Amino acid sequence: LDVVVEPLAELLDVEVDCAHLLVKDGRLTGDLQSPPPAGEARGALLEEYAGRNGIALAESFAYADSLSDLPMLELVGTPVAVNPDARLSQVAGQRGWRVERWRMAPGNWRLPMPDPRSPEYLVRR
CATH class of the missing domain: 3.40.50.1000 (HAD superfamily/HAD-like)
Known part of the structure; x- marks a missing residue:
């Protein structure tokens, strides 16, 4: 979602192409502007x-x-x-x-995070 990902784009120096939330009367509705x-x-x-x-x-x-x-x-x-x-x-x-x-991040039941210590997370060449 744009409100989550776009603020990170500059920090990570990446281009973002993501779903956008619908804004009505200056407020986010929770709906997407178009179907994914x-x-x-x-x-x-x-x-x-x-x-x-x-x-x-x-x-x-x-x-x-x-x-x-x-x-x-x-x-x-x-x-x-x-x-x-x-x-x-x-x-x-x-x-x-x-x-x-991926397990859930401590303190956030919605955001799954990989465990970088896991052998499965290592880059294979």
């Missing part, structure tokens, strides 16, 4: 974005938790299933993709 892309649409948007910005998808990572993200995961060199649903877990296992089980 899913399935094939998400993959198509990723290809378009990568092409427009000169990004090599074969050298990119994608993180997902649902089989609906499969088209996006199939486009990148390093797909990672994070706390995947049963169907994505099965596909990831069959294809030898990395599967991560």
Whole structure:
């Protein structure tokens, strides 16, 4: 969401392309301005974005938790299933993709965080 991610963009020196919350009468409604892309649409948007910005998808990572993200995961060199649903877990296992089980951050029941001390978190070469 834009209100969460965009303030971090300058700090992290990254470009942000994310969902935007709807504002009505100067207040956030909690609804999105448009439906988020899913399935094939998400993959198509990723290809378009990568092409427009000169990004090599074969050298990119994608993180997902649902089989609906499969088209996006199939486009990148390093797909990672994070706390995947049963169907994505099965596909990831069959294809030898990395599967991560992220725990909840202490004090915040909504924000899953990887444990950087975990051997699974180490970059493999």
